Amino acid sequence: MQFAIQWLVDKFSFLSPISILLLISLMFIVGTVVLLLAMLYEGLGTYALRKIGGDIQVRIGPNRVGPVGLLQFLADGVKLFLKEDIVPTVVDKKLFILAPFITFAASCAAFVALSYSDRLVISNLNIGLFYLLAISSLVVIGVIMAGWASNSKWSLLGGMRAAAQIVSYEIPIGLSLLSVILITQSLNMGEIIRSQSGGWGILNWHIFHNPFVFISFFIYFTAALAEVNQTPFDLPETESELVAGYFTEYSGMRFGFFFMAEWGEIFIVSAIAVTLFLGGWQLPIINNLDIHIYLKNLLQLGVFLGKTFLLIYLMLWIRWTLPRLRVDQIMYMCWKVLLPFAFFNIIGTGLWLLIFKGKGIPELVIQLFS
Amino acid sequence: MEAQRIYQLLTEKFPGNIYELKEKATQPASIRVNPETIVEISSYLRDDSELAFDFLMCLSAVDYPENFTVVYHLFSTKHLHKIAIGVKLPREAPRVHTVEVVWPAANWHEREAYDLMGIVFDKHSDLRRILLPDDWDGHTLRKDYQAPKTYNGVKI
Amino acid sequence: MAALESEEMFINMGPQHPSTHGVLRLMLRTDGEVVREAVPHIGYLHRSLEKIAENVTYSQFMPFTDRLDYLASMNCNHVYAMAVERLAGIEVPERAEYLRVIMAELNRISSHLIAFGSFGADMGAFTPFIYAIREREKINDLFEMVCGARLTYNYYRIGGVAQDLPEGFVGKTREFLDYFEPKVKEYNRLLSWNKIFLKRLTNIAVIKPEEAIAYGVTGPNLRGSGVKWDLRKNEPYSVYDRFEFEVPVGTGEKGTVGDCWDRYWVRIREMEESVRIIRQALDRLPDGEIRAKVPRVFKPPEGEVYLRAENPRGDLGFYLVSDGSTNPYRLKIRAPSFCTMSIFRKLSQGLMVADLVALIGSLDIILPEIDR
Numbered sequence: 001m002q003f004a005i006q007w008l009v010d011k012f013s014f015l016s017p018i019s020i021l022l023l024i025s026l027m028f029i030v031g032t033v034v035l036l037l038a039m040l041y042e043g044l045g046t047y048a049l050r051k052i053g054g055d056i057q058v059r060i061g062p063n064r065v066g067p068v069g070l071l072q073f074l075a076d077g078v079k080l081f082l083k084e085d086i087v088p089t090v091v092d093k094k095l096f097i098l099a100p101f102i103t104f105a106a107s108c109a110a111f112v113a114l115s116y117s118d119r120l121v122i123s124n125l126n127i128g129l130f131y132l133l134a135i136s137s138l139v140v141i142g143v144i145m146a147g148w149a150s151n152s153k154w155s156l157l158g159g160m161r162a163a164a165q166i167v168s169y170e171i172p173i174g175l176s177l178l179s180v181i182l183i184t185q186s187l188n189m190g191e192i193i194r195s196q197s198g199g200w201g202i203l204n205w206h207i208f209h210n211p212f213v214f215i216s217f218f219i220y221f222t223a224a225l226a227e228v229n230q231t232p233f234d235l236p237e238t239e240s241e242l243v244a245g246y247f248t249e250y251s252g253m254r255f256g257f258f259f260m261a262e263w264g265e266i267f268i269v270s271a272i273a274v275t276l277f278l279g280g281w282q283l284p285i286i287n288n289l290d291i292h293i294y295l296k297n298l299l300q301l302g303v304f305l306g307k308t309f310l311l312i313y314l315m316l317w318i319r320w321t322l323p324r325l326r327v328d329q330i331m332y333m334c335w336k337v338l339l340p341f342a343f344f345n346i347i348g349t350g351l352w353l354l355i356f357k358g359k360g361i362p363e364l365v366i367q368l369f370s
Numbered sequence: 371m372e373a374q375r376i377y378q379l380l381t382e383k384f385p386g387n388i389y390e391l392k393e394k395a396t397q398p399a400s401i402r403v404n405p406e407t408i409v410e411i412s413s414y415l416r417d418d419s420e421l422a423f424d425f426l427m428c429l430s431a432v433d434y435p436e437n438f439t440v441v442y443h444l445f446s447t448k449h450l451h452k453i454a455i456g457v458k459l460p461r462e463a464p465r466v467h468t469v470e471v472v473w474p475a476a477n478w479h480e481r482e483a484y485d486l487m488g489i490v491f492d493k494h495s496d497l498r499r500i501l502l503p504d505d506w507d508g509h510t511l512r513k514d515y516q517a518p519k520t521y522n523g524v525k526i
Numbered sequence: 527m528a529a530l531e532s533e534e535m536f537i538n539m540g541p542q543h544p545s546t547h548g549v550l551r552l553m554l555r556t557d558g559e560v561v562r563e564a565v566p567h568i569g570y571l572h573r574s575l576e577k578i579a580e581n582v583t584y585s586q587f588m589p590f591t592d593r594l595d596y597l598a599s600m601n602c603n604h605v606y607a608m609a610v611e612r613l614a615g616i617e618v619p620e621r622a623e624y625l626r627v628i629m630a631e632l633n634r635i636s637s638h639l640i641a642f643g644s645f646g647a648d649m650g651a652f653t654p655f656i657y658a659i660r661e662r663e664k665i666n667d668l669f670e671m672v673c674g675a676r677l678t679y680n681y682y683r684i685g686g687v688a689q690d691l692p693e694g695f696v697g698k699t700r701e702f703l704d705y706f707e708p709k710v711k712e713y714n715r716l717l718s719w720n721k722i723f724l725k726r727l728t729n730i731a732v733i734k735p736e737e738a739i740a741y742g743v744t745g746p747n748l749r750g751s752g753v754k755w756d757l758r759k760n761e762p763y764s765v766y767d768r769f770e771f772e773v774p775v776g777t778g779e780k781g782t783v784g785d786c787w788d789r790y791w792v793r794i795r796e797m798e799e800s801v802r803i804i805r806q807a808l809d810r811l812p813d814g815e816i817r818a819k820v821p822r823v824f825k826p827p828e829g830e831v832y833l834r835a836e837n838p839r840g841d842l843g844f845y846l847v848s849d850g851s852t853n854p855y856r857l858k859i860r861a862p863s864f865c866t867m868s869i870f871r872k873l874s875q876g877l878m879v880a881d882l883v884a885l886i887g888s889l890d891i892i893l894p895e896i897d898r
Contacts, residue, residue, distance in 0.1 A: 057656040153537045157559070157879070231650060232722055240545040240648045241883050321716070323723045324650030326880045327559055395829025397612060425739050428832060430845045430858035443832045443845065443860075447739055447755065454832065475742030478868035486576070501569035501897060510577055 034122060038108050042263040043073030048309075049316060056320040083252035088151070091249065095149035100250065100257035103142030107264030109135045114271050115189040117281045117300035119293070128189040129181070129272070133174060136227075136268055139261060140166040143236065146258070147246035158245025161327055162229075162236035168334045169226040169233075175342035176220040179213050179349040180206050180276045183358070193280030200362045201284035207277040209360035212348035217277045219342050221311075224269035226330065228262065231319035235327055270311035271304075278307055371451045373399035376421065383414055400441065400454035405466045408457055412472040415444060415455070422448040426469075429479035431487035433513045438464040438489055442476075459489065468494040486511040532557050541570050545648045545883045548893030554879070561882055564874035566867055571897035579857035584610050584824055585684050587854070592678035594842075594859065595895040597640050600633035600669075601837045603682035608763060609833040609844035610684050614826035619815040622686035623765045628699070628807045629672070629681060630764075631800040635706070636665040637838035638746075638793045638800075641890040645790060646717050648887040649726055654717050661709055664702050671695055684824065686817030696808055703801050710798055718794060727790065728781025731873045731885040735784065741872075742865035745840025746796060747889055750776040750789030757836040769806045771799045786888035793890070825852055839863050839890060859898055863891040 047062065047070060054061025062069035087096060112122040113131045125131050140162060147159015181187065183206060184195045198204040207217045226233035237245035247258045274280055281300035289296060325333070356364060377391040380401065387404035388411075403411055415423040423444035432439045442455040457466055468491040469476045480491045481500040488509035491497055499506065505522070508515055520526060535558075540551040549570035555562045575594070579587050591606040592599040604626055611618060618626075643658030666676040671692050673681040681688050717723055733743060735751045748755055756773040758766040774795035776788030828850040834843035840862025847856040866889050874882060 057653050058660060059656060153535065157537075160558075234650065238650065238880070240650060241880050243544060320653050322651060323646065323717070323720060323726060325722055326726055326878060328878070329725060395827060397829075397831045397833070400830070426742060427834060427841070428843050428845055428858065428860040430856070430860075432847055432856045432858075441845070443843075447753075450760070452832075473742075474740045475865055475868060478864060482864075499569075501572040503569070510574055 030122065034111055035108055038111050038264060039260065041267060042260040043077060044070075045263040045267070045312070046076070046259070047073050048312070052313065052316045053320055056317065077256065080253045080256035085254065086251045088249055090151045092149040092151065095145050096249075097254075099142045099146035099149060100247075100254045100261070101142070102145065103139050103261040104257040104264075106135055106138035106142065107261040107268065109138075110264065110268045113189060114268075115193055115275065115280060116304050117297040118190075119297050120301055121190055124190060125188065127187045129177065129187045129192070129276075132189075132268065132272060133170070133177075136265060137166075137170060139265060142261070143246050146250070147236075150246070150249040152249050154242045154244075155246050155248045158236045158238075158242045158248070161242075162246055164327075165233065165235055165330060165334075166227055166229075168331060169223045169338075172219055172223040172334060172338040172342045173227060175339070175346060176216040176223065177272070177276060179216045179345050182346070182349050182353060183209055183213070183360075189275050189280075193275055193282060196279045197282055197287060200366070202279065203362040204360075205277065205279040205282075208362060210349060210352045210356075211361075212345040212352060213277070215341065216345045216349075217273070219338050219345070220273060220277070223334070223338055224273065225315060225318065226334070228265040228269055228315075230266070230315050232322045232324055233330055234319075234324055235330060238324060266312055266315060267308060270308045270315070273311055274304065274307040280304060280307075371420070371449060373401075373453060376451075376453050377401055379418070379421065380411065380414075384411060387411070396454070398443070398452035398454050400456050402456045402458065405440075405457040405459060408455075408469060409467050409472065411455070412442070412469045415453075416472050420449075422446045423453065424448065424473075426473035426475045426479070427452075429469075429476055429483065431483040431489050431511070433487060433511065435513075437461055438487065440466060440483065440489060442469065464489045465492055466490075467492045470494060485509070488512065534562060539564070539882070545644075546886060547644065547891055550886075550891070550893055550896075552874075552882070554882070556879065559878050559880075561874055561877050561879060564871060564877075564882060566870050568867065568893070568896050571893050573894075573898065575898045576857050576859060579854050581853065583852045584826065584854060587857070588682065588684075589678065589680045592680055593894055594861065594898065595637075595837065595839060595863075595892050596677060597892060598633050598637040598838045599677065599679045600629045600681060601637075601835075602842060603679065604630050604764070605833065605835045605837065605842045606844055607682045607684055608835060609831060609846050610826065612833050613829060613831045613846050613848055614684075614824070616685050616818050616820060618686055618818055620765070620812050621690075621814040622816045622818075624807050624811050625687050625691065625816065626682060627764055627766065627769075628804055628811075629669070629679075629687075631803045631807070632665050632668060632699070634800045634838045635797050636662045638797050639665075641793050641838075641887075642713060642717075642790070642797075645887040645890070648883045649723060651717060651720075651723070654713065657709075657713065657716070661706060664705070668695065668699055668702060671698070683817055683820075685820040686815070690816050696811070699804065699808060703805060707798070707801055710794065713794065718791065724780050724787060726880075727787035727884055727888070728785055730781075730786045730881050731877060731888070732782045733784045733869065733873065737869070737872075738784070741869040743840070743869055744862050744865065745837065746792040747789050747840065747866055749774065750792045750888075751784035752776050752778070752788075757834065757841060763835050765807075766803075768810070769803045771802050774799065786884050789888045789890075823852060825850060834860065837862055839892060839895070840866060861895040861898060863889075863893075864896045864898075867891055867896055 051061040062072035065071045065075045110132055113125050113128045115121045143162040144159045147155045184192045186192060196204050196206055206213050229236055247255055250258060281304040283303045286299050286303060373391060373393055381388045384407060387407045389402040391399060391401050393399040415421050423446045425445040425447050426442060427445050428443040430441045438459040438461060440457050445452050459466055468480055480494055481497060483489045484491060484497055485499040485501050486509055507518060535556050537554040537556055539554055540546040541549040551567040553565040575590055578590060588603060588606060591602040594602045639658040639662045643655035646654030669679055670676050673679045673688060733751045735753045738748045738751045752775050754773050754775050759773050774792050776783050776792055778788060780787050826848045828848055830847040832843060832845045834841040842862055843860030845858040846854055849855040873885060
């Protein structure tokens with residue numbers, strides 16, 4: 001995108017009407033492509049959820065629409081679109097209608113800042129990580145709005161839980177990511193991934209840099225589960241306590257937007273984990289391949305998605321295995337367990353960087369033997 | 371303990387208020403007592419160490435042609451003996467004092483008896499209908515109950 | 527810490543709610559998430575079974591007992607049949623008694639399986655529910671072999687059972703028992719010992735033993751409070767005195783005696799005990815008649831009887847009054863869940879909304895039995 005804009009600016013004078021028009025249409029096209037890809041992923045994500053869930057629960061899962069049920073998400077999507085759009089009479093209409101869009105838009109907007117491969121970056125932001133954290137926090141605004149506007153007590157309780165939980169867990173997430181930022185000294189997603197390349201293969205990944213970052217990864221992953229309302233922490237939407245939490249009163253495609261937003265969120269937090277801790281699109285074998293640049297980028301995209309889906313699979317596995325915590329236990333875990341550890345990790349990483357002059361464990365080990 | 375002995379203990383303690391012991395074709399044996407003194411008798415049955423009826427198994431109301439009868443089926447988890455206590459109430463105004471203070475289990479059973487049989491339990495803490503809607507007419511388990519044609523305008 | 531000023535809120539939980547196990551309605555008075563009081567409102571499933579009983583003959587009422595506790599129809603059948611037999615003084619043939627015990631215990635397992643599974647679902651772990659359903663299907667297959675039905679069996683008759691075992695039933699049952707026993711260990715690994723599960727359930731909604739007896743709480747809920755009381759053992763009916771089995775009680779090994787986990791744990795161990803009973807009954811299954819001679823127009827003599835027996839959810843009692851005619855004069859059903867539910871208001875005070883769900887699940891109530 002940046003290249004395209006640069007090209008436009010070079011070609012035409014900067015503020016000519018035609019360049020602005022082209023720019024806007026370009027943004028529109030890219031936006032639509034991103035949105036479509038995001039929705040495709042979210043559709044396939046729900047398919048994966050049901051198939052994996054079925055596998056874990058000794059049942060079959062969707063297998064009727066399309067080959068092995070692959071098109072089930074299309075059927076579901078069509079169904080959701082065709083369903084009657086019910087807006088209960090006592091809701092706060094404006095907020096009620098707005099809420100799912102905010103949530104959905106926020107989760108889709110996060111997709112642009114990710115670095116999918118060396119060259120495939122939709123928007124190469126220098127504050128990429130910061131942007132991601134900021135935009136995914138917007139999701140909770142839609143959730144609270146939905147809880148409040150529904151004018152239902154179950155929704156309200158769900159919204160309150162969401163507000164308390166998601167806002168709280170943002171802090172350990174931010175802090176655990178800080179320890180990586182200390183090492184990379186950059187917020188750009190591409191830069192962070194490139195800083196994990198080097199001669200020792202996967203040992204260059206930040207997760208193996210020092211023990212503090214290793215712990216940070218698990219803090220991040222746990223907090224991320226809470227951030228995206230996955231099972232041990234799925235309090236805002238507990239189906240057995242709050243009926244469906246903040247989206248109890250939603251139906252049809254409005255419900256569908258919440259559902260897709262949740263999937264977008266799951267992808268984003270997994271992608272962030274992959275980017276910061278697990279080497280992003282890098283895999284030692286592919287790095288050293290001497291092939292055409294486009295093919296290489298395609299492979300890198302595959303690697304990136306593969307790693308991300310592995311983390312998503314892990315989340316689903318946890319989701320189908322564990323019971324859920326109670327609301328006070330969740331807050332306890334955030335403020336009294338994860339947060340102190342996250343602080344400790346920042347200090348630890350800082351000291352490590354001071355003492356060992358920015359070198360990670362693999363480097364030190366090799367120094368020791370050479 | 372034998373029903374005979376329980377009957378004997380009760381008549382000694384509450385002379386004139388214990389009416390009859392029925393053992394034939396009745397399991398467990400049943401003792402008919404004066405409804406006026408049901409709370410005293412119940413407390414005695416529960417608190418006496420020899421009797422120790424601490425478990426109210428069941429509380430039922432029966433609609434006989436000449437009266438209503440409330441039957442308390444008691445059991446002692448300590449001595450493992452059973453007895454049924456029955457009180458006869460007049461058909462016109464069946465009232466009896468609640469035994470909720472003696473056995474908390476009676477609370478819901480008495481509400482049920484009130485709801486379905488129309489027996490009023492004096493001093494009950496929460497005597498509301500329990501199974502039927504609050505605005506239901508009549509008490510369905512009475513033998514002379516006639517089912518209504520409509521309920522709140524809805525045909526039944 | 528200075529108390530913040532807060533407003534109380536009334537919430538209607540049910541009659542349509544995912545975890546009230548049926549059409550139970552609770553009026554919650556809450557302060558945020560903390561429940562000040564939960565008042566149960568029941569009766570949404572009231573079918574006036576006791577009135578129906580007065581208008582049908584003794585044997586015609588048998589199918590209605592299926593609808594009392596539909597997860598344990600066999601057990602309800604059993605108690606009613608015994609009550610009528612006691613009233614009329616009928617001796618049941620030995621083989622019939624054994625068949626009754628086998629069916630009742632199989633049904634106890636299937637009922638506890640649902641309790642286990644839906645409890646897991648209440649706690650947010652949905653997978654155990656599917657596992658439990660998988661095993662229950664096999665029990666349903668067995669019942670289907672025996673009586674052709676999968677939910678409301680109507681298998682017991684006054685004086686015996688409806689029909690003898692079909693060919694291959696004993697072998698299939700043994701197969702199931704061999705298959706089922708290791709599964710219980712799997713459940714424990716998956717759910718019972720789970721850290722989060724324990725954290726959610728231990729020390730929550732403790733029922734003290736004396737309290738349980740005063741409120742008439744029976745069955746696994748009473749045993750969860752540490753009272754070793756099981757009618758199959760303490761007041762043996764049918765042929766239960768011929769079998770060896772333990773009565774599991776709550777020991778508070780993970781928290782307090784009588785908390786939610788103890789009640790849950792009693793059910794899990796009871797399934798294993800039921801397996802033991804069925805094995806012994808299958809081994810000793812005698813030959814002979816399966817039904818006593820009962821006249822076609824069945825008129826028990828005048829009299830009254832109160833009979834109770836151990837159902838999966840507690841003591842189910844029938845108070846039968848006969849006036850010598852073909853229909854019961856009065857039938858009162860003492861439903862275990864009804865008595866269990868009466869302690870609910872007391873237990874709910876000070877719990878959180880999430881604990882309330884745990885409490886309902888651990889009490890394992892069933893609504894058609896409460897509402898009758």
